Amino acid sequence: VTVDVSGEVDLSTVPVVETAIDEAVEADAVTAVEVDLGAVRFIDSSGIALLVRGHHRATARGVAYRVRGAHGVALQVLQLTGVWPYLSGEAGPPGPA
Amino acid sequence: MKNRVDDDERLRRLLAVTDRALAELDIDELLSELAARTRDLLATDTAAILLLDPSGRELVATAASGLEEEVRQAVRIPLGEGFAGRIAASAQPRIIDHVDRTTVTNQILIDAQLRAMAGVPITASGKVTGVLHVGCRTARRFVDADIDLLRLVADRAGLAVQSRISRLERQTTVALQRSLLPARPPRIAGFDVAARYIPGAEVGIGGDWYDLFALPSGHIGVVIGDVAGNGLRAAVIMGRIRSALRAYALESADPADVLTRLDHKIQVFEPDAMATAAYAVVDPGRKTLAVSLAGHLPPVFVDADGSPRLMEAPADLPLGAYPDAGRSVTTVDLPRALLLYTDGLVERRGSPLMNGIADLLTAARGHSADELCNQATSLLHDRYATDDVALIAVCRAPDPDR
Numbered sequence: 001v002t003v004d005v006s007g008e009v010d011l012s013t014v015p016v017v018e019t020a021i022d023e024a025v026e027a028d029a030v031t032a033v034e035v036d037l038g039a040v041r042f043i044d045s046s047g048i049a050l051l052v053r054g055h056h057r058a059t060a061r062g063v064a065y066r067v068r069g070a071h072g073v074a075l076q077v078l079q080l081t082g083v084w085p086y087l088s089g090e091a092g093p094p095g096p097a
Numbered sequence: 098m099k100n101r102v103d104d105d106e107r108l109r110r111l112l113a114v115t116d117r118a119l120a121e122l123d124i125d126e127l128l129s130e131l132a133a134r135t136r137d138l139l140a141t142d143t144a145a146i147l148l149l150d151p152s153g154r155e156l157v158a159t160a161a162s163g164l165e166e167e168v169r170q171a172v173r174i175p176l177g178e179g180f181a182g183r184i185a186a187s188a189q190p191r192i193i194d195h196v197d198r199t200t201v202t203n204q205i206l207i208d209a210q211l212r213a214m215a216g217v218p219i220t221a222s223g224k225v226t227g228v229l230h231v232g233c234r235t236a237r238r239f240v241d242a243d244i245d246l247l248r249l250v251a252d253r254a255g256l257a258v259q260s261r262i263s264r265l266e267r268q269t270t271v272a273l274q275r276s277l278l279p280a281r282p283p284r285i286a287g288f289d290v291a292a293r294y295i296p297g298a299e300v301g302i303g304g305d306w307y308d309l310f311a312l313p314s315g316h317i318g319v320v321i322g323d324v325a326g327n328g329l330r331a332a333v334i335m336g337r338i339r340s341a342l343r344a345y346a347l348e349s350a351d352p353a354d355v356l357t358r359l360d361h362k363i364q365v366f367e368p369d370a371m372a373t374a375a376y377a378v379v380d381p382g383r384k385t386l387a388v389s390l391a392g393h394l395p396p397v398f399v400d401a402d403g404s405p406r407l408m409e410a411p412a413d414l415p416l417g418a419y420p421d422a423g424r425s426v427t428t429v430d431l432p433r434a435l436l437l438y439t440d441g442l443v444e445r446r447g448s449p450l451m452n453g454i455a456d457l458l459t460a461a462r463g464h465s466a467d468e469l470c471n472q473a474t475s476l477l478h479d480r481y482a483t484d485d486v487a488l489i490a491v492c493r494a495p496d497p498d499r
Binding site for chain 2: 008010011041042044045046048049052053072073076077080081082083086
């Protein structure tokens with residue numbers, strides 16, 4: 001299942017995106033969820049928290065979860081906060097340093 | 098049709114009262130007034146308003162007329178049970194023509210010898226927030242017109258309750274924020290400190306915070322952080338995270354160690370929360386600065402010659418993001434000044450983050466902490482920050498107290 005997100009992911013839009021991701025993750029017989037940020041221009045800290053929460057919910061249900069397509073400001077913000085390798089699947093779950 | 102005129106007149110009076118009272122937001126009086134007018138309007142023996150408590154699982158008797166003991170005893174009705182509980186659970190009006198153990202759970206209604214009752218849900222933004230019901234001691238057949246009238250009153254009550262909650266929440270958030278973020282941080286000998294907090298134009302008060310403290314070991318801790326979200330919830334979580342960080346700071350001078358413990362605490366006790374933070378520790382000899390970043394933008398340093406630069410340090414994961422995140426410390430010579438800030442200061446929609454940071458590096462000049470803060474916030478002059486903004490500047494001041 002792919003969730004396509006577009007525009008600005010911030011406090012005002014987080015509830016809508018969260019519902020979409022939750023529904024995808026909790027759908028019957030779903031094995032993998034991809035969140036496509038290809039059309040996202042901006043993401044704030046509540047948007048990052050939302051993507052990470054989605055990851056945890058998917059993992060808890062045994063669903064594979066990957067965020068892709070982030071670019072521009074959205075990618076910068078996700079990289080600066082250190083979450084991008086985990087969301088994009090480039091890195092496995094963190095362990096003690 | 099004398100009766101009809103009286104009804105219309107009563108209804109007009111009821112609505113007039115609620116409009117005026119709504120504006121004044123005297124909520125408990127308004128609900129009592131609504132209950133009394135409803136009883137009068139429908140010529141019933143009782144009228145009561147129950148509101149859903151914050152847990153969303155129980156109704157609490159909040160206002161009543163002819164049934165005051167229900168309010169005095171703060172009767173609680175579980176959602177789905179009894180007369181009011183079923184109305185709230187189904188969000189549908191309900192009429193009963195006999196009152197006994199099969200139709201109600203509240204003994205007060207039976208003791209009041211009610212025989213017929215009618216009730217409607219009180220809603221706000223599509224969600225049930227309470228129940229309004231009326232009762233008669235005589236056999237009475239409630240009809241659709243009665244339900245319509247009840248709905249009209251319930252709409253007013255719903256609006257009033259919603260505005261009370263949002264106003265109360267705003268006031269509480271502001272009070273909490275003020276108590277946690279003193280406009281002037283504590284004085285620490287040898288340092289000149291200034292801080293700013295600017296609520297966002299769109300989000301109002303959010304979860305940004307700053308903190309500064311001198312530890313018994315002689316270390317000085319400087320913190321900036323941003324809890325994702327806004328309003329009372331974010332402010333409450335911010336308050337908890339801020340005090341937990343202080344507690345761990347007392348136990349360890351290693352900022353990565355402190356953030357690791359704080360992260361673990363958030364994972365366990367605030368599983369849905371996420372925050373970014375920068376924590377910097379000045380050593381007792383005031384020679385070095387140890388910094389650990391949890392998904393936060395790096396601080397700006399100002400060197401002895403007055404030129405600002407961005408600190409180079411890896412941004413480890415935000416607090417509350419993933420368990421067992423590795424955390425690093427970068428230790429540098431204590432610069433002449435440091436400026437910690439949240440992303441709202443440099444983020445602009447449609448413009449690369451680096452542009453905002455470059456602007457900050459151009460602006461961050463000044464000889465005092467106040468000047469640094471003023472220069473930094475001047476970046477916001479051409480626009481309203483959509484997100485909230487917090488910043489704290491710490492300058493070395495050789496002889497501030499002499």
